Amino acid sequence: MPPVIIDCHTHAYPRELSADPIAWATKHNEAHWAKLVAPDKRPSIQDWAGPERMLSDMDAAGVDQAVLLGWYWEHESTCRWHNTVIANWVKTAPDRFIGFAAIQPQANVSAQLEAAAELGLRGVGELHQGVQGFNADGAGWHAMAEWCARHNWPINLHVTGTKGRQHPDAVATPHDAVLALARSAPRATIILAHWGGDLLLPAEDEVALEIPDNLYFDCSASPLLHPASVFQQALRLAGPDKILFGSDYPLRIFPREQSRANFTQYLRYIKAQTHLDPETLTALLGENFKRLLDQK
């Protein structure tokens, strides 16, 4: 039996947003998103895929299920609107898609979370403390983390790297602030996107990192940001139970080789270049996420 593959980090973009990203972002006052997906001076590596194309890309690569993440919108109204779109995608293939909610932690979080639960969503993310303006001391963050712990909803946090290749318009998420969020909510399951920025990269000048027990790490967009050796580093520092497969589809994470986003190339890269033993590979590709979502 091939291992179960669950991609815990993909994005479902509504058609009306992908049709004209700049016009949409201007109308909804979501300037940061527009800068990331539609830069003026270089080609965008954002591909757009509707649910049908995404399912056929999943089939082609043997991906069983995918988490459709929301985005770190600056406004609650955009989050709520995006969540209805994610819920509609989930309805088209409820055994393949798992919906997570876009939430603005600075607004009325319990109303947002209850509405998302009503829509059938099962987690929160991707959130961004820099862009959405929250931190470990905020009442909104605490209320949200508490609610998520109670309902066993993982929270996916975007983490921006501090070295190496980074998106020129990326907004910082300092490591201390990220760790403070995790430590402030020990009962909540927290997934750090993109391997936690470069939290796991070797840093000779820093004291040994103590990773809180409630932290997990996804490998989304890793080939764009990190060398393949980060997989072994994550295994060593975080352990085989804490690493999760995520791609960032429909981002073209191999921009030179990919004209369209797909899952196949990243899975091939992971199998060929990261030297994970078969048991760890099975854990990374799906078993860890399955366990984390099923835990009560």
Ligand SMILES: [Zn+2]
């Ligand atoms: Zn991200």
